[in-house]
Amino acid sequence: MKKLLLTMALAQAVLCMQAKDGVSIRRNQVGSYPHQEQVIVVEGANPSGKLRVTTPDGKVLKLKLTRKAVSPWSGKTRYIINLGDLSTTGRYQLTLGDEQCDLVVSERPYHAISTSVLRLFYLVRSGVPIEKGGVYNRPLGHADTHVLVHPSAASPLRPAGTVISSPYGWYDAGDYNKYVVNSAFSIGLMFAAYEQLTDYFAQLNTDIPESGNQTPDLLDEMMFNLKWLMTMQDPYDGGVYHKLTTPNFEGFVMPVDCHQPRYVVAKSVTATLDFAAVMADAARLFEPFQQDYPGFPAQAAAMAERAYQWAKANPTAFYHQGRITDPAVTTGTYGDGSAADEFFWAASALYRLTGSQSYLDEALQRQPQTFTTPSWGNVASLGAFEWLAAGMESGNREGICDAMYRQLLAYCDDAIKGVETSCFQSPYGNKPYDFGWGCLAEKCCCQGMLLLYADKLLGTPKYRRYALENADYLLGRNATGYCFVTGFGDKSPMHPHHRPSEADGITPPFPGMLVGGPNPGQQDKATVNHDYPSNYPDESYLDVMESYASNEVAINWNASLVAFLCWLDK
Secondary structure, three states: OHHHHHHHHHHHHHHHHHOOOOOOEEOOOOOEOOOOEEEEEEEOOOOOOOOEEEOOOOOEOOOOEEEEEEOOOOOOEEEEEEEEEOOOOEEEEEEEOOEEEEEEEOOOOOHHHHHHHHHHHHHOEOOOOEOOOHHHOEOOOOOOOOEEEOHHHOEOOEOOOOEEOOOOOEOOOOOOOEEHHHHHHHHHHHHHHHHHOHHHHHHOOOOOOOOOOOOOHHHHHHHHHHHHHHHOEOOOOOOEEEEEEOOOOOOOOOHHHOOOOOEEEEEOHHHHHHHHHHHHHHHHHOHHHOOOOOOHHHHHHHHHHHHHHHHHHOOOOOOOHHHOOOOOOOOOOOOOOOOHHHHHHHHHHHHHHHOOHHHHHHHHHHOOOOOOOOEOOEOHHHHHHHHHHHHHHHOOOOOHHHHHHHHHHHHHHHHOOOHHHOOOOOOOOOOHHHOOOOHHHHHHHHHHHHHHHHHHHHOOOOOHHHHHHHHHHHOOOOOOOOOOEOOOOOOOOOOOEOHHHHHOOOOOOOOOOEEOOOOOOOOOOOOOOOOOOOOOOOOOOOOOOOOHHHHEEOHHHHHHHHHHHHHHHO
16 A cells, blocks of 8 residues: 555656646546546637647647636636547647646546545544554554543433543544534445445455455445444433534644543534434444444444434434533534434434334425535435435335435536536536535535436436536636645645644645635635635635635545545446
8 A cells, every 4th residue: 555655646746747836728637538528628828729639649639629718706718628539548648838738538537536535534543553554654543442521411320520432433624523413424425325336335445454354345434433423322311422522623743642631522413313314324234244243233223213212302402512611612513503404314214224104204394395415514415315215226206205306306407507608617616605615525526426316316327427527627627727636636735734644744645635625715814824816716725734714624525525436436
């Protein structure tokens, strides 16, 4: 693995010598399939008669300008060029004046990056030494075998100050805390992809310690986080703590150098329902793999039902960080003022598991009226995935399943409107509200996943073309010219807001991380020692460590990238 990481770094360095920072050619820097619609975008002067494309066997292609587009925000002019049917695999060289770059056509252009973005979850494991990370190996940090029950989480049989053990799990984002809401959402999103790609994931090897057992590596990685989640349920009443955290964010140091006490904080209805949903799904999905995890499905099912019962008894137990004292807590909030979507997801998952009428009744009561891209703050689509998957299994599209099916197709048809007049030939990135905190995950990757899900339901490739266009945007054909996944492309983030990448003394950050992306809100502007290069929605991105608003990483964002790119790679 160390050899692979060094090879990736060398390849990136070579590509960087070929391309300039101020690129005018915007293209997918990772690769594309043969016969895929091959589109590049040139910013600035009209490239007609100046752009040269050389095939892998040395031939020069004749090019035709497809159209011109003007940004509604910056007024910049872009030229969209369809390179036609590139059927030969290999590296095509693009030359425009002094600028040179490659366009890679491959039978499996997304395989290396898909493997890397899933493997990232191994690199952010908590509570164990990282020994298969190559140059990113590190000693044990945050064993979490001595965690305190915060006063906000106290109960009669677990009073404040009680010491519990809560090891394992994933570090959530750029920080070192662990949050039930985001962890459960991340697992739920990847479970949804796994159900549609079981054969693919059965073959995908990410070189983790569990590789080689009888369970797919994706499920093994989910189990590492599920083991932590199980410790977050109060065994005496079934409620689930909202998060395991230090009172304040740690500095930019390695895990072994962190010394603040860690607490489990406040039970919440949203964390408890997310826990119930993901445990119900885990009970189903791990049933065939009890040779590696004996007894787990029954245990997970029981914990899911107990959690749901607690949530029904405490429907307004929302997390309010401002009420947390002694000590006060200032870390990530993951607060939510409505649990309707969480009830829908949990009830749907438990109905699939148990067939109980009470869960069906709850799902009917809570079902959404429109399809939205999944996010930790709105998990209704994860509930919809439960019904769509069940409908595919049974061939029955009645009731909720039919409603979710029609809502999904309506969403997809709306998403692809305007692509032919857009600046970067993609469904994503054409509206101001496409940009903001975590937009590349929740708006771009998740939209791509929904387009692919619709194709699976229809049994046609109607939307795949548009999903590939979102991948093109994400990987370089955009207003910034960045490939937004670390370690890939010739212009990718080098300074993400990520503590171990900053503190480990290794120049390249962890590979396979998706950064949040352009964020015109610039919530970090007052504390960042650099000016944003632009206030335009699609250019408001800053590759500096301090920029948590545009350059942080997070497990839920990488989960969306896993679901999207692995689906393209299958």
